Amino acid sequence: MSSRTSSVRRSELFEALxxxxxxxxxxxxxxxxxxxxxxxxxxxxxxxxxxxxxxxWAAFCEEMGAGDEVRFYHRSIAREKRAGRA
Numbered sequence: 001m002s003s004r005t006s007s008v009r010r011s012e013l014f015e016a017l018x019x020x021x022x023x024x025x026x027x028x029x030x031x032x033x034x035x036x037x038x039x040x041x042x043x044x045x046x047x048x049x050x051x052x053x054x055x056x057w058a059a060f061c062e063e064m065g066a067g068d069e070v071r072f073y074h075r076s077i078a079r080e081k082r083a084g085r086a
Contacts, residue, residue: 007074008053008074009074010047012074013060014026016070016073016074017030020073030042030043031044033060033063036063037059038051038055
């Protein structure tokens with residue numbers, strides 16, 4: 001697992017998928033994209049098998065060749081939530 005993605009939460013993972021790829025494609029990627037690093041499981045399958053969320057996100061980012069903007073999108077979600085509470 002990449003320490004660079006270690007703080008991602010389940011809700012942030014799905015929010016990132018929806019925002020970056022759109023509702024339909026994000027949902028499809030979670031349900032249908034086999035991730036080699038997770039033994040061919042999809043995001044949904046891996047999470048159901050209780051694979052840690054950061055490991056799932058790192059595997060997805062690796063499989064998609066995601067750059068830092070995608071890989072760290074969850075950090076922008078956290079910043080926005082903190083700013084909204086201030």
